Amino acid sequence: MEIKFKTLVAPEIKRGCLMGNMFNALGSLWKGMKITIYYLTHPSTVVTQQYPENRETLKMMDRFRAQLTMAHDENGHHTCTACGICDQNCPNGSINVVDRKNPITGKKELDRYIWRMDSCTFCNICVQVCPFGTLEMKGNFEASVYDRRLFVYTLNKYAGPDQKNLLKIENLDDRKKQMESRDIFGGPVPLSGQSIAGLEAGVFDQLRKTEEAATNG
Amino acid sequence: MNWEIKTVAMFASEALREGYLGAAGYIILGVVAIAGFLAVLGMVLIYAERKVAGHFQCRLGPMRVGWHGVLQTVADTIKLFLKEDIVPFQADKVLHILAPLFTLLGTLLVLAVVPFSPGMQVADVNIGVVYVTAVGGFGVLGILLGGWSSNNKWSLVGAMRAGAQIISYEVSATLALLVVVLFSGSLKLSDIILSQEQGWWIWRAPVVGLVGFVIFFIASTAEINRTPFDLPEGESELTAGFHTEYSGMRFAFFFLAEFINMFIISAIAATLYLGGWMPFHIGGLDGFNAVMDLLPPGAWFAGKTSFLIFVLMWFRWTFPRLRVDQLMRLEWKILLPIGFVNLIAAAFMVMFGWYYGN
Numbered sequence: 001m002e003i004k005f006k007t008l009v010a011p012e013i014k015r016g017c018l019m020g021n022m023f024n025a026l027g028s029l030w031k032g033m034k035i036t037i038y039y040l041t042h043p044s045t046v047v048t049q050q051y052p053e054n055r056e057t058l059k060m061m062d063r064f065r066a067q068l069t070m071a072h073d074e075n076g077h078h079t080c081t082a083c084g085i086c087d088q089n090c091p092n093g094s095i096n097v098v099d100r101k102n103p104i105t106g107k108k109e110l111d112r113y114i115w116r117m118d119s120c121t122f123c124n125i126c127v128q129v130c131p132f133g134t135l136e137m138k139g140n141f142e143a144s145v146y147d148r149r150l151f152v153y154t155l156n157k158y159a160g161p162d163q164k165n166l167l168k169i170e171n172l173d174d175r176k177k178q179m180e181s182r183d184i185f186g187g188p189v190p191l192s193g194q195s196i197a198g199l200e201a202g203v204f205d206q207l208r209k210t211e212e213a214a215t216n217g
Numbered sequence: 218m219n220w221e222i223k224t225v226a227m228f229a230s231e232a233l234r235e236g237y238l239g240a241a242g243y244i245i246l247g248v249v250a251i252a253g254f255l256a257v258l259g260m261v262l263i264y265a266e267r268k269v270a271g272h273f274q275c276r277l278g279p280m281r282v283g284w285h286g287v288l289q290t291v292a293d294t295i296k297l298f299l300k301e302d303i304v305p306f307q308a309d310k311v312l313h314i315l316a317p318l319f320t321l322l323g324t325l326l327v328l329a330v331v332p333f334s335p336g337m338q339v340a341d342v343n344i345g346v347v348y349v350t351a352v353g354g355f356g357v358l359g360i361l362l363g364g365w366s367s368n369n370k371w372s373l374v375g376a377m378r379a380g381a382q383i384i385s386y387e388v389s390a391t392l393a394l395l396v397v398v399l400f401s402g403s404l405k406l407s408d409i410i411l412s413q414e415q416g417w418w419i420w421r422a423p424v425v426g427l428v429g430f431v432i433f434f435i436a437s438t439a440e441i442n443r444t445p446f447d448l449p450e451g452e453s454e455l456t457a458g459f460h461t462e463y464s465g466m467r468f469a470f471f472f473l474a475e476f477i478n479m480f481i482i483s484a485i486a487a488t489l490y491l492g493g494w495m496p497f498h499i500g501g502l503d504g505f506n507a508v509m510d511l512l513p514p515g516a517w518f519a520g521k522t523s524f525l526i527f528v529l530m531w532f533r534w535t536f537p538r539l540r541v542d543q544l545m546r547l548e549w550k551i552l553l554p555i556g557f558v559n560l561i562a563a564a565f566m567v568m569f570g571w572y573y574g575n
Contacts, residue, residue, distance in 0.1 A: 022551065029536065036273045036535045048277040 060139030065122040067138045068115050070155040076179070077163035078156055079132040082110040086126035086135065094120040102161060104178070111159045112182060117143060118151040132162070154182050220414075220514075222407045225250070226340040247339040251328050258480055259473045260290040266476070266530055273534040300465035308462065309366035316363030317463065317470035323355030324474045324481065331484045332406050334494045334515035345406035346394050349485055350387070353440070356474060357383040360442075360449065360459045363471070367462035375458025378541065379442060379449035385548045386439040386446075392556035393433035396425060396563040397489040400572065410493040415500030417492040421573045425563045430490040432556050434525075437482035439544070441475065443529060445536035448544060483525035487518065491525075494518040500573065 016024065039045050049058060060066070072078050082099035096114040101107070127135045135155075145151065158179035160166070169175045225247040232239030264279070264287065271278025279286030304313050327349055329339040342348045357380055364376020398404055400422050401412035419426045439446035450458040460471045487493055494514035498506045539547070566572055 018551075032535045033531060036531065039275055040269065040272045043272070045275050046272065046277055047275050048271075050277075050280065 060141065062139075064139035064141070065124055065137040066141040066143065067117070068120065068126065068153075068155065069136050069138045070113060070134055070157075071136050072157055073163060075166075076157060077166050078110075078134055078158075079163045080110045080113060080134045080156060081132060081162050082108055083131070085129050085131065089125050089129045091123060091125065092119050092121060095126060100159070102178070105161075107161070107165070109159070109161045109165075110156055113155040115153045115155050116151060117153060118148060150185060152185070154184055156182055158182055220335045220411060222338070222341060223336045224338040224341045247329070251325060251339060255325065255328065255473070255477055259476050260294060262476045262480065262526070263293075263472075264290045265526075266533075269527070269530045270534050273531070294469070297465055297469040302465040302467060303462075305368060305462045308368045312362050312366035313462075314467070316359045316366060317467045317474075318359070319362060320356050320359030320474040321470045323352055323359065324477045326352040326355065327481050327485075328477065330406060331481065332410060332488060332493055333518055334513065335407075337515065338407070341405065341407050344404045346398055346404045346409070346489075349406075350391050350394065353481070354383070354387060356441075356478065359471075359474075363463065364459035367459075369462050371455045371457070371461045372459050375449045375455045375461070379459060382442070382446065382448060382544060383440050385545065386436040386552075389432055389548060389552040389556045390436035390440060392553070392560050393429045393436065394489065395560055396422070396429040399560075399563050399567050400426075406488055406493070409489060410495050413492040413495050414498055416498055416573060417490065417495070419490040422563065422566060423572065425559055425566060426490060428555065428559045429563070430486065432552055432559065433490070434482075434486055434528075436548075436552060437486065438529060438532065439548070441478040441482060443475075443479065444533040445538050446544060447538060448541060479526060479529055480522065483522045483529065484518075486525055487521040491521045492517075493521075 015021070051058065070078050070080060080097075082097055084097045084099070087095045087097040094116045096112075096116075097110070098112040098114065099108050100111040102109050122137070124137060127137055143151075159182050160179045166175050166178060169178065225243055229240045229243035229247075232243055267289070268278040268286070270276075279289035282288040282292050304310055330342050330345050330348060332338045332341070360379045360383075361376045364372040364374075364379070367373075397409060397418050400418055401409045403409055403412065413421070415421065417426075419430050422429075442449050448458075449455075450460075455461070460468055463471060492498075494517050496506070496509040496512060496514065496517050498509060
């Protein structure tokens with residue numbers, strides 16, 4: 001195979017006369033000054049957010065990565081097939097994909113999608129490797145909680161077949177039967193049936209509601 | 218229009234005929250006025266700088282303390298008052314404590330001759346320009362002492378840089394000042410202002426005035442160690458340069474002196490080239506001049522000075538810092554030759570009367 005080389009000549013630095021250099025320098029300084037005065041005279045260029053005050057109207061950037069979520073369509077179906085590629089690719093083991101056999105069909109399906117926020121670096125690899133486009137990074141950055149265990153999320157809202165297999169079932173009631181509800185903090189890993197001091201019963205429902213409001217809105 | 222120059226020093230000398238008490242009262246008045254002005258101006262300038270810097274960089278600046286953060290500098294001042302004042306182990310204690318005072322003293326003494334308006338000046342020295350240059354050089358003594366006595370390598374490097382820089386740029390600044398002294402024929406600041414009744418020197422002395430003004434402005438920016446000439450501080454290389462080891466009030470003194478120096482060079486540049494408190498006059502157009510006189514002289518001075526301060530801030534938040542060799546090259550190879558040519562040209566123009574309004 002013949003390789004063609006292209007000759008590159010380094011551009012020569014032009015050194016003008018003293019006066020020429022001086023006026024060039026003044027010109028380039030003026031260019032910079034024009035940019036800064038534009039910013040000063042146009043308050044719309046300010047990017048600072050007055051955060052706690054504008055909490056109601058704050059809109060995060062689309063690409064901001066603060067929380068891993070699983071996309072659910074309008075019927076509440078997700079597209080996760082429990083293939084575990086994200087689990088294998090996660091650099092710090094923050095993802096656990098727990099699968100199970102469907103009690104009726106015997107096919108492999110998702111039981112729990114466990115994501116540990118406390119060890120996550122938000123590298124976005126899981127989102128990129130997912131062949132089904134199930135995962136999504138959302139901009140909900142208000143993640144502080146009073147108990148470390150609340151950093152362990154169950155991302156799927158039901159255990160059962162993915163969207164494709166669910167849509168094959170014609171009867172809506174049969175579909176519902178296949179979908180076993182999963183709580184966002186209710187998994188075996190985080191709380192293991194314990195209660196957290198200061199949190200009353202039913203708090204998970206509330207947390208889930210705020211979570212949903214934050215991720216949808 | 219007849220401008221009557223009144224200064225606190227004049228009142229004091231008049232009162233001296235009656236007795237010592239009245240004169241002492243006037244002197245105390247002058248000192249208190251300068252000290253109060255210094256403190257208030259420092260706070261206002263720091264707030265303005267932070268706000269302007271914020272908007273230059275697409276930020277908002279201080280927003281939390283008071284309406285749009287107007288009380289931020291007050292809070293900062295209280296904090297600096299209450300902070301512990303640390304003198305490093307094995308530092309030269311006496312010099313370490315004296316250094317910020319020297320720097321502030323240089324600033325304070327120049328402030329005494331700044332003409333704010335015909336009736337507002339503490340002292341009108343008959344060698345005003347020489348006094349300003351001489352006393353202004355006091356600041357570098359404080360910086361050198363502070364850097365040396367801290368017993369810290371960053372401080373020493375910063376202080377030595379400051380010494381080299383200020384001594385170099387003082388030459389150009391003085392050469393540029395001499396241009397105006399040639400044209401006005403006086404060293405007294407009030408006389409220089411009165412000589413601009415027919416027009417400001419920046420345009421009455423064609424080209425020479427403008428070149429002199431630009432050289433003075435650049436050289437003075439370097440003299441007060443402001444960006445793009447802030448090598449003595451150079452955060453990225455020297456932590457904080459000569460004031461690395463200072464904290465609390467002593468750090469505040471350095472900081473205050475830096476900001477007041479910004480006001481002083483703006484005020485001096487305005488006085489010499491832009492007519493100080495003199496309204497914008499064009500020789501011969503009496504109607505136009507009368508309209509311009511409607512604004513009080515103090516407002517003209519404040520307007521010109523604050524415009525120049527704004528330009529200094531604009532420089533600071535736009536330009537990158539120079540390297541040490543670039544700094545020296547700019548002074549000795551560019552500014553100084555131009556300054557000399559400018560001075561000689563000015564001398565010829567004064568000799569043959571080649572300027573407007575002659």
